[in-house]
Structures are given as C-alpha cells and as structure tokens.
Amino acid sequence: MLHVHNVNYAYKKQSLLENVSFEMKRGEIIGLIGESGVGKTTFGKIVADYIRPDYGNIQIDWEKDKPYPVQFLFQHPEQSVNPKWRIKRILEEAGRIDSYLLRLFNIDKVWLQRFPNQLSSGQLQRVCIVRCLLAKPSFIVADEITTMLDAISQKEVWQNLLKITTTNNIGILVISHDRILLDKICSTIYELKDLHLKPIARSVRIN
Numbered sequence: 001m002l003h004v005h006n007v008n009y010a011y012k013k014q015s016l017l018e019n020v021s022f023e024m025k026r027g028e029i030i031g032l033i034g035e036s037g038v039g040k041t042t043f044g045k046i047v048a049d050y051i052r053p054d055y056g057n058i059q060i061d062w063e064k065d066k067p068y069p070v071q072f073l074f075q076h077p078e079q080s081v082n083p084k085w086r087i088k089r090i091l092e093e094a095g096r097i098d099s100y101l102l103r104l105f106n107i108d109k110v111w112l113q114r115f116p117n118q119l120s121s122g123q124l125q126r127v128c129i130v131r132c133l134l135a136k137p138s139f140i141v142a143d144e145i146t147t148m149l150d151a152i153s154q155k156e157v158w159q160n161l162l163k164i165t166t167t168n169n170i171g172i173l174v175i176s177h178d179r180i181l182l183d184k185i186c187s188t189i190y191e192l193k194d195l196h197l198k199p200i201a202r203s204v205r206i207n
C-alpha cells in the first residue's frame with residue numbers, strides 16, 4: 001500500500017497542493033487528470049520521491065538496499081537516460097536484462113549497442129518502460145508516457161504494460177490528458193483542481 005498523507009507543496013511561492021491525501025494499493029490502476037500546469041507531474045514526482053513535499057509525507061514499504069518501490073516514467077524519455085551510456089548499460093543499471101520483456105516491448109537486440117540519440121522517441125520510451133520494470137517496482141507513475149506514439153503503438157504499449165503489471169501486482173498512477181484512455185484502463189480517476197485531488201465519475205468503458 002502507498003499512502004500520501006496531508007501533502008502541501010508550493011513552487012516559487014505558487015501553491016500547487018494543499019493537504020492532499022491519497023492511497024493506492026498494489027495492482028490498482030488510478031488515473032490523474034487536470035489542466036496543464038495544475039501540478040500533476042509535481043504530484044507524481046512527490047509520490048515517486050523525486051521531490052520532497054513542504055509538509056506531509058509518503059508512507060510505503062521499502063527495503064533500503066533495493067531500488068525505491070515507486071518508479072517514475074517521464075513523458076520525454078530523453079530526460080531520464082544518460083545520453084553517454086549505451087542502451088545495454090542503461091538497462092543493466094536497473095537489473096538483469098530479461099529477453100521476455102525485450103520481446104514484449106519490441107526492443108531489437110541490435111539497439112542494445114546504440115546510444116539514446118540513435119533511437120526514436122517512441123523506441124526510447126519502450127526501453128525506459130523495460131528499464132522501469134527491471135527495477136521490480138511495486139508502483140509506477142506513468143506521466144503522459146505514450147503521447148509521442150501513434151494510436152496503434154499506444155494501444156500495444158498499454159496492453160503489454162498492463163499485462164505485466166497485472167501479473168506482478170504493480171499499481172500504476174496514470175497521468176494523462178487523454179480521458180478516453182483513463183476511462184478504459186483505470187478503476188478510479190482523480191482530477192487535480194484548486195490544489196486538491198477530487199475523484200471524478202468514470203464514463204462507460206469503451207472497448
């Protein structure tokens with residue numbers, strides 16, 4: 001279980017979150033929507049321990065010698081990899097390379113010898129998803145992770161990611177402006193508005 005208790009956060013005196021509490025179980029898929037600039041990424045980074053809240057705390061089981069149990073997937077994968085490392089090293093930093101995951105996310109073994117700038121954004125995003133899974137997280141924060149993909153690749157990535165997270169009981173916080181995607185894959189959707197998280201009604205699931 002992941003608990004966010006009473007979190008407050010301001011960026012350069014602009015308040016973004018006020019007394020926000022939130023809970024997520026392993027295996028749960030929760031959506032987060034809201035206007036641009038409202039603080040969704042900031043909230044996700046607090047959940048993933050990239051940013052310390054000004055007040056409040058995050059509670060999660062964590063064995064200190066293991067990677068942090070919440071992994072963050074960025075909208076722009078270039079921002080989360082070392083441009084001077086080959087893909088093999090980028091993956092190995094997270095764990096032993098798993099051929100099943102490479103196949104599932106259509107990662108050609110030839111790419112392992114390449115540098116990040118020798119892959120397309122969509123290819124690099126799939127590498128980042130595999131790296132995140134190699135770290136064996138309990139939760140993933142997925143921040144607009146498929147916006148650079150065409151509709152077919154987007155569907156494929158989500159199908160495969162959900163397959164793995166269901167098997168391994170991983171919870172996902174899906175940050176997205178795509179209401180149709182959130183309605184399809186999430187059990188609960190929150191809107192970040194006026195410094196608070198508000199649950200919103202899901203529309204009928206479209207298959």
Ligand SMILES: Nc1ncnc2c1ncn2[C@@H]1O[C@H](COP(=O)(O)OP(=O)(O)OP(=O)(O)O)[C@@H](O)[C@H]1O
Binds near residue numbers: 011035036039043
């Ligand atoms: N490190 C930072 N540098 C500059 N601005 C920041 C930073 N962190 C937060 N902000 C500001 O905080 C506010 C919230 O940003 P955040 O990226 O969390 O919003 P968002 O809801 O994810 O937006 P979007 O939907 O456009 O991605 C914005 O006004 C942003 O300019």
